[in-house]
Amino acid sequence: MRLAILAHEKFPDRAKTAVGLLRYTDHEVVAVLDRDHAGDHVADHVRDVQDAPIVAGIDDVPDIDAFVVGIAPIGGGFDETWRDDVRGALERGVEVWSGLHSFLEDDAEFAALAEEHDARLWDVRNPPDDLTVADGVARDLDATVVTTVGSDCSTGKMTATCELVEAARERGMSAGFVPTGQTGIMIEGWGLPIDRVVSDFTAGAVERMLVERAEEYDYLFVEGQGAITHPAYSAVTCGILHGSMPDALVYCHEANRGAVHGYESFSIPDVGEHASLYESLAEPVQPTSVVAGSLNTSKLDDTAAREAVEEFSTALDAPATDAVRYGCDEILDAL
Amino acid sequence: MRLAILAHEKFPDRAKTAVGLLRYTDHEVVAVLDRDHAGDHVADHVRDVQDAPIVAGIDDVPDIDAFVVGIAPIGGGFDETWRDDVRGALERGVEVWSGLHSFLEDDAEFAALAEEHDARLWDVRNPPDDLTVADGVARDLDATVVTTVGSDCSTGKMTATCELVEAARERGMSAGFVPTGQTGIMIEGWGLPIDRVVSDFTAGAVERMLVERAEEYDYLFVEGQGAITHPAYSAVTCGILHGSMPDALVYCHEANRGAVHGYESFSIPDVGEHASLYESLAEPVQPTSVVAGSLNTSKLDDTAAREAVEEFSTALDAPATDAVRYGCDEILDAL
Incomplete structure (x- = not known):
């Protein structure tokens, strides 16, 4: 088109x-x-x-x-x-x-x-009328589910997810993108605007997308939203985390962002502690772990960017990259 | 009427x-x-x-x-x-x-x-059209905000909240009930059905109710919903937790419930660890703590009920009661 x-x-x-x-x-x-x-x-x-x-x-x-x-x-x-x-x-x-x-x-x-x-x-933000609560079945799907999470809104979760799908396909993996926001939905031509569904159906809407696509792909990469500690949007994030029951998490952050965008009086936690909090919150529903990270370094020069990625990797205690700038090998290898 | x-x-x-x-x-x-x-x-x-x-x-x-x-x-x-x-x-x-x-x-x-x-x-489950995202201001309100949380749906959060408000008023405290579900809304004649609002507005809807009532009362008791680790409804719980930015949490559980109601293949975590998880999830937005617990012992005889409350209190490392059976003194004293 x-x-x-x-x-x-x-x-x-x-x-x-x-x-x-x-x-x-x-x-x-x-x-x-x-x-x-x-x-x-x-x-x-x-x-x-x-x-x-x-x-x-x-x-x-x-x-x-x-x-x-x-x-x-x-x-x-x-x-x-x-x-x-x-x-x-x-x-x-x-x-x-x-x-x-x-x-x-x-x-x-x-x-x-x-x-x-x-x-x-x-x-694209108008969800269908027939959404329901989750059945709790995402963990039973054959596909490996990878969900992007992060420290805040606009830290590069959609971008990292798109890059991961492209890179996975270049490696010959059978990889699908599960869009949860308007841009991802327009890119893919399908998907559900999770931030616009009834809160009771948040997890159910994510689950529905995974069930629909799990037979088609070996790997499903779920676009995350917000942050689990965002003062306004955490409900959306939490529903995606528990609805997708991911096998692995990829943690996305922007270099040097210390406060929540638009809510500047709220600090972003230490990324290592924050990543552990995602794991602790997921564990009683379906255990998972942050296997890698992607740092948005677009505002840094190359030297500063490489240093920032290294620091980020150390803080996260996991391999890291800037998915746009340096590709996704570290993340795909960690999967 | x-x-x-x-x-x-x-x-x-x-x-x-x-x-x-x-x-x-x-x-x-x-x-x-x-x-x-x-x-x-x-x-x-x-x-x-x-x-x-x-x-x-x-x-x-x-x-x-x-x-x-x-x-x-x-x-x-x-x-x-x-x-x-x-x-x-x-x-x-x-x-x-x-x-x-x-x-x-x-x-x-x-x-x-x-x-x-x-x-x-x-x-009562039809929310108004003019809801918005949260501004992140609940922590700035003068009223002391107490939110009930729990191990699952139907563990007695609404009941404990109602009992707390009644008991607080009997002590002469200025206490208001903030209803988030249909029964509470019918009891109070106002409120917002949080599980039916757009997921982006979950925290904002709770915040709106608190802002509306904070000048009228010294204490606001927020009716919780679901559980932060519920496979289907956790988004609602998370939005209420971060939207209400509570000064204190009251943890509600039903004696002998080991699995999530309707999702029996999902276990309920150890209550002490679960209570800590609520605190960890709240902390980056607004630090709070589980100050007391209420155990629904309605299926137990009196001897078993008293033992169960004692065990629950030990597991929670906080004072506990069955708010319906034994009143709310332990909880109000802990506030």
């Missing part, structure tokens, strides 16, 4: 979904919409991802099969300055994907246009 | 909401509906609660102000054999309260009857 991705005024640093898609989707990105950078190319801003022209609006987008809202404002609502772009996409009859908290299908104009032009509206 | 409580074929042992209301509501229960026990009285089946006649159906119910669905079938749906009773209540123009997973207001006949007779349908 040919995609255009909306990222007005936020590309690339505040456009996590857009950059995630550019890096990991198998589809072709033919345009990024950012009125602040119209005329540039993606490659002018981000390395090691698909290149594409940056345009000002839908009228400058070539033929596409899907239009993606690739950013979210604070609060997760729809920004009215995007309306012309979404309207234009629907008038072309192409799919529109959105990871916003507020759903495009609840917008009367978009719903009407989608019906008129037979265009699919895909609100 | 005068209540009638529907509990067909399940009173009393499988009618947790009905029995909870009979024990703790300030309202007057004028009838329990159970076609299997029509003609009996509540007192024939349960001690130490309000007495009321048990009747076969709505036609035998005297004047009431509210009709309560006080049971839930497996799956939480509406049982069609109850339709005549709910219809009859709505035709009288009285409120109908329900804790079912499926909402009465989504039933076309009930919605129409409610409108026609100006009767309120209160689906």
Whole structure:
């Protein structure tokens, strides 16, 4: 499929979904919409991802099969300055994907246009109605389940999971990605937005995905969310941990992050103690261990990055890497 | 208010909401509906609660102000054999309260009857639309927050919380109950059904209740849910733990329960280790400790019960009681 991705005024640093898609989707990105950078190319801003022209609006987008809202404002609502772009996409009859908290299908104009032009509206954060509580069966599956966990939100769990799946496949392993957030779901084309399911069904939703895919793959890599000690999001993390009943954990952290992002008065624990806490919390449900770590060193130069990875490995008492910068060999070897 | 409580074929042992209301509501229960026990009285089946006649159906119910669905079938749906009773209540123009997973207001006949007779349908498990993520502020509130936690579902957390509030008030303490489940919400007339909120908002919903009530009371007792190591429901428990940022925890357990109810292949951890795990999980967000325990000994004779409480106290390394059987002095003294 040919995609255009909306990222007005936020590309690339505040456009996590857009950059995630550019890096990991198998589809072709033919345009990024950012009125602040119209005329540039993606490659002018981000390395090691698909290149594409940056345009000002839908009228400058070539033929596409899907239009993606690739950013979210604070609060997760729809920004009215995007309306012309979404309207234009629907008038072309192409799919529109959105990871916003507020759903495009609840917008009367978009719903009407989608019906008129037979265009699919895909609100990826809208979970299905038939979710249930977990049966507690993930530990009985034949596939080896590996779940990424971490010290905070946005420490690189989705990225590390994507890198792990790619690297595992390069080694000839049968590896599947289990997406739990909007970017991962858009990359893979399926998945459940775990942070949006009813809290009673958190573990059950993860379990459902694993049961669905366990016969297809030998290894399933589950994208983690949040942190088990996050003051706001720990419920999501805990449900993923116990719902996935993983055989192994990969601990993700960002170099030099000492406080919880957006909750700066809360400190991030020592990573070794934190990793042990994940193990202690998992143990009564299904014993597992942190077998390796991935450190996001994107803000460091190479010398500092290598030192930071070494320190991180020591603190974790496990092999470590920066999955993006140095690859996943340490992690895959540890599995 | 005068209540009638529907509990067909399940009173009393499988009618947790009905029995909870009979024990703790300030309202007057004028009838329990159970076609299997029509003609009996509540007192024939349960001690130490309000007495009321048990009747076969709505036609035998005297004047009431509210009709309560006080049971839930497996799956939480509406049982069609109850339709005549709910219809009859709505035709009288009285409120109908329900804790079912499926909402009465989504039933076309009930919605129409409610409108026609100006009767309120209160689906207590239907959370409001405006919930948000936590701000992380519960630890800053002036009130002392006490949260009940436990080894499993149905170990007596709601009951212990109700008993604690009553006992605290008898001591002259300014104590409020923070309800997180359907029975507690019906008892108190307010609250948020934490297991039904979006998982991202779990901690935020608890925090909202605490913020609302913290100025009114010196002590807030938060009703816990599930267990931090429950294979299906741990997300809910974790959100309540971190959302409430409690000053103290009260650990609730049922004597002789060794496996997770409904998930019998999962063992319940040693209670001392389990209590420490709650503390370790809370610590990076807000340090707290298990100050006391309550053991449900309802299936034991008095000698065995006293021995079990003593053993439980030793395992927990904290004072313990059975809050229903022996009162709450040990717990309140420990606070």
